[in-house]
Amino acid sequence: MRRGVAIAVVCLCLLSAGCTGLFGDETAATETVTPAPVPTADAPTSPAQRAPGVVGDRVVNATALGRAHVSQLSTTSYQVHHTRTVMNGSGLHSRVRTRASISAGYQSYTATRTASGHGVTPREIHSTWRDGRALRRTTVNGSTSTEVVADSRGIGGPPRPPRAALFFEPTFNDRLITLLSVVNITSIRPGDEVIKQLYGVSLYRIKGTGAADDSAVATRSVDRVSNVSLSATVTPHGVVRSYALQYTVINGSETHRVTEILRYSDLGTTDVVFEDQQRTERHRTRTARPD
Incomplete structure (x- = not known):
């Protein structure tokens, strides 16, 4: 827990001053699922190539880096x-948190998204893939509904693959490619010892400010975007372990600030535990407790 909090703090500290904004209920936006690319990323072949698509101080091919990122995550377990967070002059407009534990090859997963703030309808979405079936439970204003999103046999739900059945794209592939394509990268440097200790691996730190196309940074159409600031970490094999983004959005007379943080953890060591297993374990602990 302390390690996760420390990494989140580092992500925020890496950002330059900046802001952002989104409008409306962010949970209503459907994220595009990009099929996992087939090629497997190789390690850099020269000192100048720091990661797939990254050469020297430039991201020369964001698509290649995105493909390497997806390829690496598709063969291991991880947590995302x-x-x-969207702020306006009145305070918190909305905060949407997404957490997921995913097994290697997407054979099973659990994922939860919560939304809060005065600008959205509070809700919770919980999704699981287990034994070839995807279930989604949505709670809004105390009312809960459950649906079968997919079934590998086509029984009670469409025969969709597990990754496509998830309510968000777990690799954030399109988002990463967009950001690394349009943000003006100012430096790519080896991570310091603190970052290496936090993540447990050697990686590079990418920093950028401003964007060639500010409008591409926002996740929906707005009047104007400014004050873009990005910091990301990437391994030599192309896994984007984290990014922290800030930007300002002006839409009509309203100004919003957005902070967006993504982090991957526990690569190769994640266990997917379902709610009924947690309840059983808690019950076992209680019944085994001595008087």
Whole structure:
């Protein structure tokens, strides 16, 4: 827990001063699922190539880096943590948190998204893939509904693959490619010892400010975007372990600030535990407790 909090703090500290904004209920936006690319990323072949698509101080091919990122994550278990916070003059407009534990090859997963703030309808979405079936439970204003999103046999739900059945794209592939394509990268440097200790691996730190196309940074159409600031970490094999993004959005007379943080953790060591297993374990602990 302390390690996760420390990494989140580092992500925020890496950002230059900046702001952002989104409008409306962010949970209503449907994220595009990009099929996992087939090619497997190789390690850099020269000192100048720091990661797939990254040469020297430039991201020369964001698509190649995105493909390497997807390829690496598709063959291992991991946890993903994503938070988007939108502030306005009155305070918190919305905060959407997404957490997921995913097994290697997407054979099973659990994922939860919560939304809060005065600008959205509070809700919770919980999704699981287990034994070839995807279930989604949505709670809004105390009312809960459950649906079968997919079934590998086509029984009670469409025969969709597990990754496509998830309510968000767990690799954030399109988002990463967009950001690394349009943000003006100012430096790519080896991570310091603190970052290496936090993540447990050697990686590079990418920093950028401004964007060639500011409008591409926002996740929906707005009047104007400014004050873009990005910091990301990437391994030599192309896994984007984290990014922290800030930007300002002006839409009509309203100004919003957005902070978006993505982090991957526990690569190769994540266990997917379902709610009924947690309840059983808690019950076992209680019944085994001595008087």
